[in-house]
Amino acid sequence: MNDQPPTSFFKRILASLGPAIITASVVLGPGSILSASKIGHTYAYQMTWVLVIAVIMMIAMTALSARLGIQLKGTICDELAERAGRPVAAATGIILFLIAACFQFSNNLGILAAVEPFLEPPQAEAVENPAADDKPQADAGSTEDADPLAAAKPVEDVKKKESMASTTIPILIIIFMNAFIILALYGFKHLYGIIEKLMKLLVGIMMVAFAINLFQVKPDWLAALTGFIPSIPPGTFDTILPKWNPETEKVQDLMTPLVALYATTFSVAGAFYQSYLVRQKGWTRDNLKQGLIDSTLGISMLGLITMMVLITAAKVLYHNPDVVELKSVADVSKSLEPAFGTSAMVIFSLGIFAGAFSSFLVNAMIGGSILADGFGLGGYIDQKWPKLFTVFALITGMAVAIYTKAMGQKPMALIIFAQSLTVLGIPMLAIAMLWLATRADMKGENSIPAWMKILGFIGLISSIFLALRTAVSLLLPYTHG
Template sequence: MRSPFRLGPATLVTAAFIGPGTVVTASMAGANFGFALLWALLFSVVATMILQEMASRLGIVTGQGLGENLRQQVQHPLARFALFSLIVCAVVIGNSAYQGGNLTGASLGADALWGQTDGILALKNDLNLNPWALLLGSLAILVLWQGHYRWIERWLILLVLVMSLAFISTLLLTKPDVSAMLTGFIPHMPTGATLTVIALIGTTVVPYSLFLHAASSAKKWQNQPDKQQALAESHADLRTAIPLGGIITLAILSTAATAYFGTGLTMHNAGDLALSLEPVFGVWAKYLMALGLLAAGLSSAITTPLAAAYALTGLLNLSANWFRLTWLLIIVIGMLVASLGLRPLTIIWFAQVTNGLLLPIITLCLLWAVNSSLLGAYRNSKRQNLLGFAVFAATLLLSGRTLYLAFS
């Protein structure tokens, strides 16, 4: 009997969206609004599962990633130029900006765990930079340099399991009010919560994860002739990894709600949450939260450049050397940004705008691809299309609001 649960390519998606951005967003949501926005988290997990199932199915059936499929389907020169330019700007340039945040977040966790060691303090004082960013960036390069999908997948499964253990253990230590948590799944919008809802959904439903999942699924099951079995394994993977990511985010939000909401205390970043847990909930709570933040930052520091490399080489039909050069360049840029303490606000703003434009477009392209003759008998059913277009409508509203805020 096949197990209904497993960990595989969908774990890369979980590793991608549970990064420092999600930790900060979920922490701020809990600190400012308590458990009231858990419904938005539930929606984002369901929407992610709907889109990622289509991306994985596309990769398994065609044996190619989303980038390769878009290159074959979009033939009109002007449409191709516009779409490819937007993807390159949003995924490659955007992920370069986000990579600095991934390594900075991982560094905050490392600092809380080991920051007082003499060697690290000496490097900080002598060189005036963040040595954790250099060390963790180098570790990300080491993982990806091996070039073997199974090696990368195992590393990311390990990091996701570490995150799960750390954040869920922290939640149990803080003993949240379960009845209050359950009321948070009833949709309602507290005053001033609109931006936080957008951020909470936007950090989970991200376009580059579609490229990552389609390509990694194609690699995972490339030697599996039985498509039905491959799809069954992919569904089990999806049912395990994405909800696990939702549980991790729920744990972060609920921990922050228990520690901050209604106390009068102010939280500025995720590092504050780790440090503030010790006086109230004990030293283990601080170390577990810091470990989770470190694992979240490092996992995203691996998946962010990997997704960009899949997208770029798939779209432009580039060689394996370009694949490696793409992810290496993004990691190096992130190391420089994080180690020097830079805040490239203009680039981050640009990335947010392009991602806001890209999300509904890529969702529509994905729906087009999974309804094409390329998938034959594995095309979308009416139910899958209904769910897909409901998510598309939501991404359109989300992106419209994001763009409005970016230019207002």
């Protein structure tokens, strides 16, 4: 049962926050932080408006999903099974689970990226040969040669130890984090309430950490405001769809940073799960207004945090000759240290850790819960099968992350497989929500506001466009190979 609603306006607003905070926490992971940093690095403040559009689309899709969760008799997969057949619901669950499981390894690596700056060993070149202190200095005219192998051995030993540490410690961290989460899943009851409180804490940590960094770097606020005015850098639309560059023999796509920022903010999979969260929260028709407030404020926090990262990166990284390429969020945090000291790097890394850990848990939950529900086995995390499938997603991500660290290379076949699934899966989720929102029984008191359906349809079109770009990018190497 729901508690009595708080009386003060501020307390009512806080009480309305919940499910969308969990949704925001899974969206605001390492990928989102890296994408925002790359936009700041490449375009400074110029493309902030793209983030604003993505946030508006995400608010609409999340609010639509919340409405469906409250107003439908069953979960989305239950309704799909009843109205379109169990195979449709099962296919939805399978595709979403595979996407979540395949990309779970990146959330493991995101946690490592947050602690990576603190795991770097001292440089081997700085280590001296301790045996040299025990040997008398050779005469200036002596022809006695020093043993190069003996001199090099201590350095080689140090390098070998550093190599082992750089692999072993991260793998142990990955195993510990996954074991901790699995034990927590089976050690606590009423998991929704615990997860909501934890996600609020982690989002709060991100908000504070990135805000401190933002004010440390002292951005040009007037220039930052101009980023809200839509503008297109020259040449950006030369590759509306990716093209093959015969000179480099690689796919050329100038829109990659913009597409990444939009796609990591407007997450159809995250919005889809909102319908499950409001049901686990226990919300009913009496909470429809709360659902809209929750979606608006929760996703707005997502946008605000991403914007703080973007503006910080624009100030620190734009036209910075020392920063050539950002390959990971660890590169972003380390780039803050030369200009703003170790404290800035530590604070930014704390924000990265909060984002990575929240995505790490909730992404696996989404995959496990929707897969179980697709087969009619329940869709709530406290139930047996959603919990088992969540653990399976965690173990899959852990195994791939360990392989990646041990082998020193990304599992490209798995990444291509996951990207291929998104071509079909993400539009399918948007279509499922809009199809249910426009059924004949969704009228009168059950009707979905027109603005949600209109923006949801625009979101569907954008997801199809992104899926098309992904498909073209995947096919080009094979057609020109």
